[in-house]
Amino acid sequence: MKKKHLLFATGLTIITSILLYFLLTAIYRLPTSASAEAGPIDQLFHIHFGFIAFFFSLIMVFVVYAALVFRRRPDDETDGPHIHGHTGLEITWTVIPVIIVLGLGVYGTNVLVDITAPQPNEMVVKVHARQWSWSFEYPDYENISSAELILPANQPIRLEMDSEDVIHSFWVPEFRVKQDVVPGRTTILRFTPTQAGDYKVRCAEICGKQHANMLAPVKVLSDQEFTAWVDERLAQPLFAELTPEERGEIWYSAEGFGCAACHSVDGTQIVGPTWLGLFGREEQMDDGSTIVVDETYLRESILNPNAKIVSGFNANIMPPNYEQRFAEKQAEILAAEGVEIDIVEDLIAYIKTLNE
Amino acid sequence: MKALWYFLTSSFTRGLIGQAIFTAIGMTFVNAIRSVMGLEANAEPGVVFGALLGVFGFLLGAGVLTDWIKWIFGKETPLRHGPPQGKPEWTRYLNVDYNHKVIGIQYGYTSLLVLLVGGLFALIFRIELAQPGMTLLTNDQYNTLFSAHGIVMITAMLLGVGAMVNYLVPLMIGAADMAFPRLNAFSYWVGIPAVVLILAGMVVGxxxxxxxxxxxxxxxAPLGVQLFLLGFYVNGFSSIAGSINLIVTVATMRAKGMTLFRMPIFVWAAIAAAIIQMTATQTVGVALLMNVTERAIGLSFFNPANGGDPLLYQHLFWFYSHPVVYLFILPGLGVISELLPVFSRKPLFGYKWIALSSLGIALVGFLVWAHHMFVAGLDNSLRIPFMISTLFVAVPTGVKFFSWVGTIWEGKISLETPMLFVLGAISVFLIGGVTGPILGTIPTDMHLHDTYWVVGHFHATMFGGFIFPFFAAIYYWYPKITGRMYKESLGKLHFWLMVPGFWVMSLGQMATGIMGMRRRIADYDPALGVQNIHVLITLAAFVIGWSVLIMVYNLVSSARSQELADPNPWRSRSPEWQIPSPVPEFNYDVPFEVVGDPYDYGLSGVAYIRMAPASGD
Known part of the structure; x- marks a missing residue:
C-alpha cells in the first residue's frame, strides 16, 4: 500500500522532469550565441535547466500528489501515522545536494577560469562609459576613437573599461559576458566574437535618469571589412584640417565628449536644454533672472555648469570637470598635429550652426 | 465626530506633528548657522539634520520616550497594561501601548497598509512596462517609483516579521509579554517616521x-535620495531593538520544561532571524550614514574623485542586505513548518533538522554577500569562494523542502485557506529556490546578472518565503486574534487568484531576463521580443493586486461578524490555542508546563503542555 504511492509518485516525477526540461528550453530562449564564450556558458545553462526540471518536479509532484491523495475525510477526526522523522533519509537528502553543489561549483570554476584566461593575441579596446553614452578607443590603431564598437570576428578582444562618473555595466546579451565599469579603476572583460552581425551594448547597472537608453551599436565584421574600416578612419582628415564647426560636431557626439546624451539638436528636451536655436535665445534662470545666450555664457556653462541653471533643469547633473578633460585632449592634439585648438570655441561654433 | 477627535489626539497624529515641528527646527538651525558663517546657499545639510531631528520629534510627540525621560529624572512609572480608560477599544491601536499583542497587531496593519502602497507603485510602473516607449511616466517618475517600490516593500516585510514575531513568540513560549515592553513599543513606532521619510523623499525630487x-x-541623484537613505537608516533602529528584545525574551522567559528542542518550530525561525537582525543591521547603517554624509557635507568614503572606493559601499551594503532576505524568509518558512503538521495531522518530519537548518541558513547567509558583486570587478580568486558558499545555501534549504514533503506524505490533509497558502508558498518558494543556483555559478550569472531573471527569482523567494506564509499566518491566527472566523470562500478565492497570478508574473519575468531584458529600465528595446510577456506580467500583477484587496475586505468585514469562532478551530496542540480567543490581557491565567513534544499528532493521550500551575515556584 505504502510502496504503491511511492512508486507512482516517483514515476510521475521522472515523466514530469523530462517534460519540464523540454518546456524550459523551449520557453527560456537564450539570445543568439555570437561569442566563443557563449558555448561553454550555454552548456552550463542547460545543465542548470536539467537540475531545475528535476528538483522542481521532485518536490511539486510529491506535494501535489499528497494534497490530492492523502486527504482527510470531513468526518474523520483521527490523526495520521505518528512518524517523527528518519535519520537515514535526512542524511541522504543532505549529502546528495552537497555532492551536487560541489560538482556545480567545480564545473562553474572551470568554465570561469577558461573564459577569463588571457589569450596570446588579444586586441585591446578601451571603453569609456559616462552618463549616458559609450565611446571606444583603439590603442592598437593609433587611438582611433569611435561611438560604435567595431570588432573583427574570431579575434580575442580585451576590453579595458573606465567610467567618468558613476558605475555602469557593459553587456552584449549575444556575447553572454558582463562586466561593471567602475569609476576610479579599470575593469577588464575578455571575449571573442564569432558571428558577424549587428548587436548592442546595453548598460546593465542603474546609472540614473537615462539608464534605459544607454546603448551603443556593436558591429562584428570580417577581417577584410575591419581592416577597411580602420583604413577609412585613419584616412580621415586631421583635426587641424577640419573647420571649428566640424570639430564641434565631433566633440558633441558620443565619440567626443558625449554632450548628445543630454542635449538634443532637434528641439527635444532630454536632460539639459536643447542646442537647437540656443545661441541668442533668451533663457529664464532658476533664480528668476533672464540671460541672452552669448559666447561668455556658453563658455561658463560648459566649464562651470552649476554657475547658472536654466529654470526647469537640475543642477549637479552635468560633470564639472570638462576644463581638465578638454585640456588633456588639446594637449594630445598639440603633440600629434602641432596645432593649438580650443574645444570650447569649436563647440560654440557648432552651436551657432544650429540656428539655421 | 468623537472618533475623529480620538484620531487627532492619538500618538500617531501627535507623532506626525512632532516630526513636522522638529524637522522645521532642525532645518532652521542649520541654515541659520550656515548664513552666520557666510556659507553658500545649500539646503541639503539642513534637510538631513532636520530629517534626523524630525524622527526624534515623532517619538517625543507620540509619547514613546515619555517613560524613559521620567526615569532619567528619577520618577517611577508603572507599566500600564490593559484597555484604555474611557475610550473605545480601537484607540489602543493608534496609541503607544506596551502589550505585545497590541504591538503585534499594530505591526500587522501597518505592514498591510505599507504593502498596499508599495504594490500600488508596482502597478503604476507595470502599466508603463506593458508597452515599449514612455507612455504614462517620465524617466524620473519611473525611476523614483521602482526605487520606492523596493524599499517600501522591504519596510513592509520588516513590519510583517515584527507582527508575527511580537504576537506569536510570547504566546508560544508561555510568557506574559516581551522582556522589554517599552523597547518593544519603540521598535514599532520608530518605523513610522522612517516610512514618512521615504515617502517624503518621493515628493522632494x-x-x-x-x-x-x-x-x-x-x-x-535628486535630493529625495537623502530622505530615502535616512528612512532606510532609521528603520535599522527598529530592527536592532526588536531583535535584542526577542532574543532576551526567548532566552529567559520560556515556560517550565520548554527545552530548546521542545520549542514550537516558529520560535527557532524567529531566533535565527533575530540573530541576523542583531548582527548585520549595524553594517548597513554605517554604509547608509557614510553615503548621507559624503553627499551632504563632503566627507570622502566612496567617491573615487576624492580618493574613495565605490566597491567599499557595495561590500558594506550587501553584508547586511544579503542576510536580510533570510531575515524575511526564515519566519516565513517557520510558519510553513508550524502549519503543515496541524493540517496534515502528522508530526513535523525531522524537527531537529528543520530547526538547525534555520541556523544553518542564517550562518551561510553571512558568507555569500559578494555574489551580488560577481561582475563588479572582483578578482577570480575572490569570487570563486563566494560562488561555492552561495551554492551551499541550497543544502539547508533543500533539507526544509524534503522534510516538508515527509511531513505531509501519508497525512490526513485538509485544505482550508491557511493550508492552501502554505502549499502555495512551497510551490512559489520552490520556483525561487531552483532558479537560484543558476545565478550562483558565475559564468551563467555573467549573462543573468542585473536582468529580469534576478527580478523573477527574487520575487519568487520573497513571495514564497515571506508573503504567502505571512498571508497563511494571517488567516490561520485570525480567529485567535479576533475571536471570529474569516470567510472561507473569500479566502479560497484570494488563493486561486494569487497563486496562478504569481506564477505567470515570476516565470514571465525570468523569461524576459534570459532574453536580454535588463532590470531597472524605464523603457525596453522592442527588438528583444519581450513585449507580449510584459503584457502578461502586467495583467498578472493586477490579478495579484485585486486578490490582496479581497483579503483586506475579508479581514475587515469578518471582524464585524457576530459569529464567534471555535476556540481551537484547527485542533492544534500549540499552547496559544488552549486559551480563549481573543487572548486575555496577560495571556495565560496560570502558567503552563511543557510535558511533551509540540507536534506529537497521531499519538493519543500525549499532551504538549499541562495548564496546572507548577508546584514550588
Whole structure:
C-alpha cells in the first residue's frame, strides 16, 4: 500500500522532469550565441535547466500528489501515522545536494577560469562609459576613437573599461559576458566574437535618469571589412584640417565628449536644454533672472555648469570637470598635429550652426 | 465626530506633528548657522539634520520616550497594561501601548497598509512596462517609483516579521509579554517616521538609485535620495531593538520544561532571524550614514574623485542586505513548518533538522554577500569562494523542502485557506529556490546578472518565503486574534487568484531576463521580443493586486461578524490555542508546563503542555 504511492509518485516525477526540461528550453530562449564564450556558458545553462526540471518536479509532484491523495475525510477526526522523522533519509537528502553543489561549483570554476584566461593575441579596446553614452578607443590603431564598437570576428578582444562618473555595466546579451565599469579603476572583460552581425551594448547597472537608453551599436565584421574600416578612419582628415564647426560636431557626439546624451539638436528636451536655436535665445534662470545666450555664457556653462541653471533643469547633473578633460585632449592634439585648438570655441561654433 | 477627535489626539497624529515641528527646527538651525558663517546657499545639510531631528520629534510627540525621560529624572512609572480608560477599544491601536499583542497587531496593519502602497507603485510602473516607449511616466517618475517600490516593500516585510514575531513568540513560549515592553513599543513606532521619510523623499525630487543606493550615483541623484537613505537608516533602529528584545525574551522567559528542542518550530525561525537582525543591521547603517554624509557635507568614503572606493559601499551594503532576505524568509518558512503538521495531522518530519537548518541558513547567509558583486570587478580568486558558499545555501534549504514533503506524505490533509497558502508558498518558494543556483555559478550569472531573471527569482523567494506564509499566518491566527472566523470562500478565492497570478508574473519575468531584458529600465528595446510577456506580467500583477484587496475586505468585514469562532478551530496542540480567543490581557491565567513534544499528532493521550500551575515556584 505504502510502496504503491511511492512508486507512482516517483514515476510521475521522472515523466514530469523530462517534460519540464523540454518546456524550459523551449520557453527560456537564450539570445543568439555570437561569442566563443557563449558555448561553454550555454552548456552550463542547460545543465542548470536539467537540475531545475528535476528538483522542481521532485518536490511539486510529491506535494501535489499528497494534497490530492492523502486527504482527510470531513468526518474523520483521527490523526495520521505518528512518524517523527528518519535519520537515514535526512542524511541522504543532505549529502546528495552537497555532492551536487560541489560538482556545480567545480564545473562553474572551470568554465570561469577558461573564459577569463588571457589569450596570446588579444586586441585591446578601451571603453569609456559616462552618463549616458559609450565611446571606444583603439590603442592598437593609433587611438582611433569611435561611438560604435567595431570588432573583427574570431579575434580575442580585451576590453579595458573606465567610467567618468558613476558605475555602469557593459553587456552584449549575444556575447553572454558582463562586466561593471567602475569609476576610479579599470575593469577588464575578455571575449571573442564569432558571428558577424549587428548587436548592442546595453548598460546593465542603474546609472540614473537615462539608464534605459544607454546603448551603443556593436558591429562584428570580417577581417577584410575591419581592416577597411580602420583604413577609412585613419584616412580621415586631421583635426587641424577640419573647420571649428566640424570639430564641434565631433566633440558633441558620443565619440567626443558625449554632450548628445543630454542635449538634443532637434528641439527635444532630454536632460539639459536643447542646442537647437540656443545661441541668442533668451533663457529664464532658476533664480528668476533672464540671460541672452552669448559666447561668455556658453563658455561658463560648459566649464562651470552649476554657475547658472536654466529654470526647469537640475543642477549637479552635468560633470564639472570638462576644463581638465578638454585640456588633456588639446594637449594630445598639440603633440600629434602641432596645432593649438580650443574645444570650447569649436563647440560654440557648432552651436551657432544650429540656428539655421 | 468623537472618533475623529480620538484620531487627532492619538500618538500617531501627535507623532506626525512632532516630526513636522522638529524637522522645521532642525532645518532652521542649520541654515541659520550656515548664513552666520557666510556659507553658500545649500539646503541639503539642513534637510538631513532636520530629517534626523524630525524622527526624534515623532517619538517625543507620540509619547514613546515619555517613560524613559521620567526615569532619567528619577520618577517611577508603572507599566500600564490593559484597555484604555474611557475610550473605545480601537484607540489602543493608534496609541503607544506596551502589550505585545497590541504591538503585534499594530505591526500587522501597518505592514498591510505599507504593502498596499508599495504594490500600488508596482502597478503604476507595470502599466508603463506593458508597452515599449514612455507612455504614462517620465524617466524620473519611473525611476523614483521602482526605487520606492523596493524599499517600501522591504519596510513592509520588516513590519510583517515584527507582527508575527511580537504576537506569536510570547504566546508560544508561555510568557506574559516581551522582556522589554517599552523597547518593544519603540521598535514599532520608530518605523513610522522612517516610512514618512521615504515617502517624503518621493515628493522632494524622488531618486533614481534603486533601493541599493550605490555610490557614486547617489551623489548625482535628486535630493529625495537623502530622505530615502535616512528612512532606510532609521528603520535599522527598529530592527536592532526588536531583535535584542526577542532574543532576551526567548532566552529567559520560556515556560517550565520548554527545552530548546521542545520549542514550537516558529520560535527557532524567529531566533535565527533575530540573530541576523542583531548582527548585520549595524553594517548597513554605517554604509547608509557614510553615503548621507559624503553627499551632504563632503566627507570622502566612496567617491573615487576624492580618493574613495565605490566597491567599499557595495561590500558594506550587501553584508547586511544579503542576510536580510533570510531575515524575511526564515519566519516565513517557520510558519510553513508550524502549519503543515496541524493540517496534515502528522508530526513535523525531522524537527531537529528543520530547526538547525534555520541556523544553518542564517550562518551561510553571512558568507555569500559578494555574489551580488560577481561582475563588479572582483578578482577570480575572490569570487570563486563566494560562488561555492552561495551554492551551499541550497543544502539547508533543500533539507526544509524534503522534510516538508515527509511531513505531509501519508497525512490526513485538509485544505482550508491557511493550508492552501502554505502549499502555495512551497510551490512559489520552490520556483525561487531552483532558479537560484543558476545565478550562483558565475559564468551563467555573467549573462543573468542585473536582468529580469534576478527580478523573477527574487520575487519568487520573497513571495514564497515571506508573503504567502505571512498571508497563511494571517488567516490561520485570525480567529485567535479576533475571536471570529474569516470567510472561507473569500479566502479560497484570494488563493486561486494569487497563486496562478504569481506564477505567470515570476516565470514571465525570468523569461524576459534570459532574453536580454535588463532590470531597472524605464523603457525596453522592442527588438528583444519581450513585449507580449510584459503584457502578461502586467495583467498578472493586477490579478495579484485585486486578490490582496479581497483579503483586506475579508479581514475587515469578518471582524464585524457576530459569529464567534471555535476556540481551537484547527485542533492544534500549540499552547496559544488552549486559551480563549481573543487572548486575555496577560495571556495565560496560570502558567503552563511543557510535558511533551509540540507536534506529537497521531499519538493519543500525549499532551504538549499541562495548564496546572507548577508546584514550588
Amino acid at each position: 524622488g531618486w533614481d538609485t534603486g533601493w541599493v543606493g550605490y555610490a557614486p550615483l547617489t551623489f548625482r
